[in-house]
Amino acid sequence: MAWAFVLADMSNRNTRRGVTSVLQSLRARFELSLAVLVAAMIFTAVNLIDGGLRTLQLPLLASLAARFELSDDLLGAVGKTGEIMQVIVMVAVVAASYLTIGSLLRNGFRSALVCGT
Numbered sequence: 001m002a003w004a005f006v007l008a009d010m011s012n013r014n015t016r017r018g019v020t021s022v023l024q025s026l027r028a029r030f031e032l033s034l035a036v037l038v039a040a041m042i043f044t045a046v047n048l049i050d051g052g053l054r055t056l057q058l059p060l061l062a063s064l065a066a067r068f069e070l071s072d073d074l075l076g077a078v079g080k081t082g083e084i085m086q087v088i089v090m091v092a093v094v095a096a097s098y099l100t101i102g103s104l105l106r107n108g109f110r111s112a113l114v115c116g117t
Contacts, residue, residue, distance in 0.1 A: 036105070060082070
């Protein structure tokens with residue numbers, strides 16, 4: 001939700017967005033729209049991918065060690081290489097998803113669908 005408010009303020013579009021009479025005295029904003037829900041689902045998917053990769057890393061190393069009888073030094077090197085590869089993959093996934101989410105929240109869900117087709 002915060003991204004939606006920041007992007008709306010940056011583009012000087014609907015700056016009273018999310019202000020409700022109940023939250024006005026607190027200067028708090030609240031909005032629950034289709035774009036915010038889709039953005040939350042994208043954030044969740046990215047976090048699940050990252051967690052899944054981290055969870056699979058140890059069993060994969062264990063199976064490599066058992067199958068190929070790797071030495072401790074080589075296993076450590078393979079483990080570090082796997083961590084580096086995971087970081088590289090997640091940087092690309094996070095960057096692409098954040099750009100998508102920013103566009104979605106700035107332009108709205110329906111315009112993102114129209115532009116994509």
